[in-house]
Amino acid sequence: MASSLPPLPAVEGTEPSRSVLDSFRIAIAKRISEALPLSIEQVYPGVDYGKKGEDFTVALPRFRLPGKVDDLAKQVIEKFQPDEWVQSITHDKAFLHFKVNTNNMMREVLNQVHSLTHDTPSVPEYGTNASGKGKKVIIEYSSPNIAKSFHVGHLRSTIIGAFLSNLYKACGWEVVSFNYLGDWGTQFGMIATGYEKYGSQEELEKDAIHHLFDVYVKVNKDAEADPNVKLEAAKWFKRMEDGDEEALKNWRVWREMSVRKYEEEYERLNVKFDVYTGESQVGKKWMDKALERLDEMGLISDSEGAKLVDLEKWKLGKAVVRKKDGTSIYLTRDIGGAIERAEKYKFDKMIYVVSSQQDLHLAQFFKVLELMEFPWAKDLVHINYGLVQGMSTRKGTVVFLDQIIKEAASVMHDQMKTNEDKYNAIEDPVTTSREIGITGVKIQDMAAKRINNYTFNWSRMLSFEGDTGPYLQYAHVRLASIGRKNPELIPLPPPSQIDTSTLAEYAQAREIAFLLGTYPDVVKTALKTHEPSGVVTFSFRLAHAISSAWDAVIVKGEPDIEKARAKMFLYECARDVLAASMRLLSIRPLERM
Numbered sequence: 001m002a003s004s005l006p007p008l009p010a011v012e013g014t015e016p017s018r019s020v021l022d023s024f025r026i027a028i029a030k031r032i033s034e035a036l037p038l039s040i041e042q043v044y045p046g047v048d049y050g051k052k053g054e055d056f057t058v059a060l061p062r063f064r065l066p067g068k069v070d071d072l073a074k075q076v077i078e079k080f081q082p083d084e085w086v087q088s089i090t091h092d093k094a095f096l097h098f099k100v101n102t103n104n105m106m107r108e109v110l111n112q113v114h115s116l117t118h119d120t121p122s123v124p125e126y127g128t129n130a131s132g133k134g135k136k137v138i139i140e141y142s143s144p145n146i147a148k149s150f151h152v153g154h155l156r157s158t159i160i161g162a163f164l165s166n167l168y169k170a171c172g173w174e175v176v177s178f179n180y181l182g183d184w185g186t187q188f189g190m191i192a193t194g195y196e197k198y199g200s201q202e203e204l205e206k207d208a209i210h211h212l213f214d215v216y217v218k219v220n221k222d223a224e225a226d227p228n229v230k231l232e233a234a235k236w237f238k239r240m241e242d243g244d245e246e247a248l249k250n251w252r253v254w255r256e257m258s259v260r261k262y263e264e265e266y267e268r269l270n271v272k273f274d275v276y277t278g279e280s281q282v283g284k285k286w287m288d289k290a291l292e293r294l295d296e297m298g299l300i301s302d303s304e305g306a307k308l309v310d311l312e313k314w315k316l317g318k319a320v321v322r323k324k325d326g327t328s329i330y331l332t333r334d335i336g337g338a339i340e341r342a343e344k345y346k347f348d349k350m351i352y353v354v355s356s357q358q359d360l361h362l363a364q365f366f367k368v369l370e371l372m373e374f375p376w377a378k379d380l381v382h383i384n385y386g387l388v389q390g391m392s393t394r395k396g397t398v399v400f401l402d403q404i405i406k407e408a409a410s411v412m413h414d415q416m417k418t419n420e421d422k423y424n425a426i427e428d429p430v431t432t433s434r435e436i437g438i439t440g441v442k443i444q445d446m447a448a449k450r451i452n453n454y455t456f457n458w459s460r461m462l463s464f465e466g467d468t469g470p471y472l473q474y475a476h477v478r479l480a481s482i483g484r485k486n487p488e489l490i491p492l493p494p495p496s497q498i499d500t501s502t503l504a505e506y507a508q509a510r511e512i513a514f515l516l517g518t519y520p521d522v523v524k525t526a527l528k529t530h531e532p533s534g535v536v537t538f539s540f541r542l543a544h545a546i547s548s549a550w551d552a553v554i555v556k557g558e559p560d561i562e563k564a565r566a567k568m569f570l571y572e573c574a575r576d577v578l579a580a581s582m583r584l585l586s587i588r589p590l591e592r593m
């Protein structure tokens with residue numbers, strides 16, 4: 001049943017070998033170009049997905065042709081003959097709606113999903129594209145501050161950043177992921193001062209992140225009562241900046257141990273970094289160079305010993321780049337750091353995933369780099385996101401990442417226990433509840449546009465009802481179980497021996513197949529918008545379509561083996577794509593629950 005459809009012209013920017021719906025779109029564009037004075041290339045971008053019940057829709061006015069829309073439509077319709085690609089056309093006001101050939105669409109889509117997913121199983125390729133081939137992007141995300149709390153802002157950066165890393169990889173880019181730790185600054189002088197009084201090697205080894213935070217809180221209390229503490233701390237930090245080994249010794253250990261602990265927690269979240277860097281790692285020489293260049297260009301002014309760049313012209317205030325005592329600051333480190341990365345990595349793009357609370361900061365340092373006339377300054381992108389309210393656990397406010405993970409796992413675990421039969425059937429309830437809990441947190445975070453604020457709600461995000469993470473995992477598990485429940489059908493014969501035309505009688509099957517066909521476009525759109533929400537929406541649409549199919553497209557007990565196989569094939573392909581979309585969102589799809 002190999003593809004033997006009539007050939008189509010190639011259209012720039014399409015890739016039928018990765019996205020077979022492109023072919024159907026080309027076929028539609030061809031029809032229109034034959035009836036109206038337009039080229040296929042002109043029509044193609046106007047072939048949009050249709051509303052429910054229609055596959056594709058073309059809005060005629062967009063072509064700005066002379067004559068009445070009705071007449072134009074008539075010309076297309078008069079010439080129309082159904083063929084192997086396009087089945088029917090209807091006309092409604094300014095729109096032409098098209099339905100593609102059901103059998104061919106289903107066969108082509110399912111075969112493509114299957115072969116691109118399983119031909120090289122180590123790198124499932126369905127949904128990917130090569131638009132970023134040969135290009136390199138640095139994506140900086142998460143970036144918590146050592147010895148301070150890991151707040152929801154960092155969690156959002158982690159979740160969105162992990163998604164973007166996967167997304168750019170799926171689009172063929174070489175991705176280098178950076179975690180830019182807040183591991184420098186006067187607070188380390190504070191901790192060093194406090195550590196002499198409150199530090200404990202044992203506590204540090206047990207849990208560096210918690211212990212350093214404790215020390216920091218305590219020494220801050222001391223500082224409130226005694227102004228000398230701050231002076232002491234500033235002196236200490238100055239020694240660190242001057243490279244005094246004695247002052248740096250402890251700090252090095254703290255950093256190292258915190259990173260190790262974070263790595264474990266990121267692994268739980270299915271998040272990985274290529275480079276752990278941080279504010280401390282920005283070479284002094286890059287910052288000095290930057291300041292020199294700014295000076296030469298006459299961009300720096302002096303204000304009571306401090307140096308600043310005046311950005312009022314762009315409504316970005318005055319940006320201080322060096323403090324009176326000569327120590328560096330957050331902004332200078334970002335400026336120097338970007339120059340260093342540009343030199344070392346020669347990136348084509350660099351993305352910073354940072355909360356919208358830092359919009360001004362990012363705009364300032366992007367502007368400074370632009371004023372310095374670095375050609376790559378235009379390749380810097382700030383991906384921002386809104387605030388989250390109300391994240392606390394049953395024990396109180398959340399300060400650390402491991403508390404968030406633990407709470408998600410334990411709320412989920414409690415919930416699962418309420419159904420005893422089901423609970424007892426789960427092999428490893430601890431890991432399973434943690435994975436589902438994390439999925440719930442991630443889905444809630446990525447369900448709406450990034451810039452929206454939202455309120456953290458454990459019970460809503462961890463419910464099995466509604467568009468939640470647990471619901472998505474459940475949909476995947478159900479698909480994964482279909483093979484186990486119908487062992488006599490496994491393994492399926494190769495797609496060329498499966499007759500998918502037996503599925504044509506089920507509207508649900510058609511809907512699923514078409515949706516699967518749209519996935520490569522979902523990925524492309526996400527790359528344009530940098531929004532995970534489109535992928536989340538797609539996953540739920542697919543999960544809903546599958547759930548409506550269960551009662552109609554039944555595998556178990558289907559007496560006709562040809563039909564049974566085709567149905568099973570449909571569900572296996574649905575599972576492949578659902579899993580792909582979940583993995584893109586950094587979620588690990590579960591096999592059982």
Ligand code: ARG
Nearest residue numbers: 143144145180181182334354
């Ligand atoms: N560590 C910073 C914070 O917690 C976030 C770092 C953002 N990245 C950057 N290049 N400034 O606020």
